[in-house]
Amino acid sequence: GDSVTQMEGPVTLSEEAFLTINCTYTATGYPSLFWYVQYPGEGLQLLLKATKADDKGSNKGFEATYRKETTSFHLEKGSVQVSDSAVYFCALTIIQGAQKLVFGQGTRLTINP
């Protein structure tokens, strides 16, 4: 079946550090890939997306590239801020079928000043 695997958390970094959160997937079809962010006490917000191989999604300084050959969609940011502290979820949806999202387990990120 379809699944998403994220790097284990929690991740703690200092402000202005470089961030990478790994995400790999298995999918029976050709998925679209997403990163969602969840701030404390809130629902999920779409951070970025990519719909085909080699697409790069970007938003708020975050980037992720759809790598079909390695079935990966790693999230990166060059210089993190305290306000980036949240839980990050990698997710996929298979275009051809019903558009339910399959999520990874989430990675809790804490940025210290």
Add this chain to the structure above:
Amino acid sequence: KAGVTQTPRYLIKTRGQQVTLSCSPISGHRSVSWYQQTPGQGLQFLFEYFSETQRNKGNFPGRFSGRQFSNSRSEMNVSTLELGDSALYLCASSLVPPGSGKPNEQFFGPGTRLTVL
């Protein structure tokens, strides 16, 4: 444009009771999906509705049910509550209908936190 709204935000019930949660999608969105979020199982898909019809269902027991109204508002119901049903229930809406072949973007509400005692 108003986002996805969910009511109530918090709910406390006891085992054996039933509960109904409500979701109002973004105006113009006709696709509504429900997810359960727990610390142990993470985010799991419950079901998806479009045009008042359930289009897809996750792997949950029949105690979990839902429906969608003609104005696209959706409700989910859980009967005979169990302790393990304690979770954050998230609703998401989308402009893209299921099975359209187009990439989907789902917008999430803040969730309803259900506690079963």
